[in-house]
Amino acid sequence: ALDAGIRGAEADSVLARAISYAQCWEDPAVLLEALAVGPADDVLSICSAGDNSFALAIAGANSVTCIDLSFPQVALAELKLEAVRALPVQSVRSLFGLGHFGRRVWFYHFLRERLRPEVRAYWDHHEEVIRLGCLEQGRFEKYLTTFRTRVLPLVHGRDTIDALLACASLDEQAAFYGSHWDTWRWRGLFRLFFSRAVMSRTGRSPEHFAQVEGEVSSRFLERARHALTAIPVADNFFLRWMLTGNHGDLEAGPAWLTTEGHARLKAVADRVSFVHASLEDFLPRAERKFSAFNYSNLFEYVPAAHHEQLLRLTLDAAVPGARVAYWNLLVPRSRPHSLADRLRPDPERAEALLGRDRAFVYGGFNVETVVG
Numbered sequence: 001a002l003d004a005g006i007r008g009a010e011a012d013s014v015l016a017r018a019i020s021y022a023q024c025w026e027d028p029a030v031l032l033e034a035l036a037v038g039p040a041d042d043v044l045s046i047c048s049a050g051d052n053s054f055a056l057a058i059a060g061a062n063s064v065t066c067i068d069l070s071f072p073q074v075a076l077a078e079l080k081l082e083a084v085r086a087l088p089v090q091s092v093r094s095l096f097g098l099g100h101f102g103r104r105v106w107f108y109h110f111l112r113e114r115l116r117p118e119v120r121a122y123w124d125h126h127e128e129v130i131r132l133g134c135l136e137q138g139r140f141e142k143y144l145t146t147f148r149t150r151v152l153p154l155v156h157g158r159d160t161i162d163a164l165l166a167c168a169s170l171d172e173q174a175a176f177y178g179s180h181w182d183t184w185r186w187r188g189l190f191r192l193f194f195s196r197a198v199m200s201r202t203g204r205s206p207e208h209f210a211q212v213e214g215e216v217s218s219r220f221l222e223r224a225r226h227a228l229t230a231i232p233v234a235d236n237f238f239l240r241w242m243l244t245g246n247h248g249d250l251e252a253g254p255a256w257l258t259t260e261g262h263a264r265l266k267a268v269a270d271r272v273s274f275v276h277a278s279l280e281d282f283l284p285r286a287e288r289k290f291s292a293f294n295y296s297n298l299f300e301y302v303p304a305a306h307h308e309q310l311l312r313l314t315l316d317a318a319v320p321g322a323r324v325a326y327w328n329l330l331v332p333r334s335r336p337h338s339l340a341d342r343l344r345p346d347p348e349r350a351e352a353l354l355g356r357d358r359a360f361v362y363g364g365f366n367v368e369t370v371v372g
Contacts, residue, residue, distance in 0.1 A: 019072045019129070022138030024051035025238065026296060026327055027357045028255060034325040034353055034367045035292040037061040042288055044317070046296035047274065049138070050077025054084075054256040056294065057272050058264045065290075067275040067282055074276045075122040076134065078115060079108075080256065085269050086111045089262040093250065097133020098257070104130050136245075144242055151193050152243070155186045161243050165233050174229040181228065190224065191217040216330055219363060227360035236358045283313040291319050295326035297362065299333040308336045315342050320372030328364030335368050344369045 031052055037043060041061045045053040047068035057064045068074050083092045087107060095107040108130050112120050123130065129137045136145060152161075160180060167173040195217045227239055237247040237254065247253035255261035275282055279298075293314060299307045314324060324343070326333070335343045346367045354365040 019049075019076055019134075019138045020070065020140060021049045021073070022076065022135050022141045023241075023254070024049045024296075025140070025359050025361065026052060027238070027359045028052050028055035030353045030357050030365065031055065031294055031325055032059050034350070034365075035294065035323050037292050041291045043292040043294065044286075044290045045294040046298055047073050047077050048296055049073065050080050051254045051256060052294060052296075053077065053272065054081070054261075054265050055254075056292075057268050058255050058261050061292070062271065063288075064272045065275060065286075066272065067277060067279065069276070069278050071118075071276050072122065072126075074274050075119045078119045078274055079123060079134075081265070081269055081272060082111055082114045083107070084256060084262055084265050086114060089257070089259050092262060093257060095130070095134075097135045098246075098250070104133065145245065147193055148243065148245055151189050155183065155189055156181065164228070165240060165243070165248075167233055170230065170232065173233060177225070177228045182225070187221060190221050194220045219330065220361065223360050223363070226355075227358070231356065231358055231360060238359045279310055279313060283317045286317050289319045289322075290317055291322045293318070293322065293324040293326075295324065297327040297329050299326060300329050300331045304333070304336070307333050308338060311335070311339055311343065315339070315370060318370045320370055322370040324366070324368045324370070326366050327362040328366070329362055332364060334364070334366050342371050344371055 028051065032055060035041075035043070035056070037056055037059050039060055039062055042063045042065070043053075043056050043061045044065050044067060045056055047053060047066035047070075050066065050073075053064050053066045066074070066077055068077075080092075080096070083095050087095065087110075091103075091107055094103045097104065105127060108123065108127065112123065115123065135141065164173070164176055164181060167176055195215075227236070231239075233239060235252050237252060240246065240248045247257075251258050256265050299310070302310070311324075318324075328334075334347075335345050346369065350365045350367045353367070354362065357365065
C-alpha cells in the first residue's frame with residue numbers, strides 16, 4: 001500500500017480520500033515463511049487492508065502492531081477485526097460482500113457500537129461501501145473489476161477462463177497458456193490497460209509512480225505469464241479473484257476468512273493493535289522493540305535517501321536478529337551499502353520466495369536480518 005512511509009500534502013491527497021486496497025495483494029504464505037514468526041515475536045506490520053497482519057497474528061506472533069498513514073485503511077482493518085470478534089465466519093463473509101446482499105448493512109449495525117468512535121464515524125459516512133461489498137470497493141479492486149468485466153471478455157470467454165483454472169499441473173498450464181491464452185489480443189489489451197498512463201488515472205495515482213523509471217506494462221505482462229505458467233492455479237485465490245471476481249473455495253482463501261483462521265484470529269484478537277501514523281513519527285516513540293517487520297512495498301514510493309532513513313529508524317526499534325520483509329513493485333529498493341554492517345540480506349532465499357508468490361505482481365522481494 002501507499003502507506004506509512006509518506007507524509008504531508010502528498011499523503012493527504014492520496015491516502016485520506018478513500019480505501020486504496022480492500023484486500024492485501026502480497027502473498028501471506030511468502031510473508032509467513034520470510035518472517036517465521038512465533039510466540040516470542042512482536043511484529044510491526046503495514047496495515048493496508050489488514051489481511052496479512054491478521055495472518056501474522058494467526059501464525060502465533062506475540063503481538064502485531066498495524067500501522068498506516070491512511071485512516072480509511074485502518075478503519076477497514078479494524079472493521080474486519082471487530083467483525084471476527086463478534087460474528088461467526090459465515091456472517092463475516094456476508095458483511096464484506098461474500099454473502100447475501102441484504103445482510104451486509106444489518107451486520108454492520110449489529111457491531112458498530114463495538115468500534116472506536118472515529119472508526120464508527122468513518123463507516124457511518126461510508127455505509128455505501130459496505131452495501132456494495134467492501135472487498136470490491138478499494139481503488140485497486142475497482143480497477144481489477146474493470147479489467148475483468150470490460151477488457152477480459154474482449155480477449156477470452158468464460159469457458160477459456162474456467163479451462164485455465166481447471167488445469168491440474170504446471171505442464172498443463174504452460175501448454176494451455178501457449179495454445180489458448182497468449183494471443184495477440186491478450187498481449188495488446190493487457191499492455192494498454194496496465195500501462196502507466198491508464199493505471200495513473202484509474203487504478204492507482206500519479207504519486208504511486210513518482211519513483212518509477214521506464215515502461216511498466218511489459219513488466220506486468222511477463223509477471224502474468226509467470227503466474228499462469230509457473231505457479232499452480234489450483235490454490236491461487238489472487239488469480240482467481242482477478243479473473244472471476246471471487247476467491248473460489250474460501251477455505252483456501254485469505255486466512256481470516258477461513259473457518260480455522262477466523263477461530264484462531266478471534267482467540268488472539270487482543271494481540272492486534274492499530275496505529276494511524278507515519279513510521280517517522282511512530283518508530284522513535286515505540287513502547288517496545290520489534291523482532292519482525294512487514295513493510296509491504298512502502299519503499300516503492302519514497303526516494304532512496306528516505307528508504308535509508310526509514311531503515312535506520314527501523315534498526316533503532318529492532319531487537320538483534322529481527323527480520324524485515326518488503327516487496328518491490330517497479331522500483332528496486334534493498335538494503336543500502338551504508339547499512340551493510342547492521343542489516344544482512346538473504347537474496348537467494350528472497351528470490352526463491354518471490355518465484356512462488358501467488359500475487360505475482362511484484363518484481364522483487366527482500367528478506368533482511370538485523371545484525372546483533
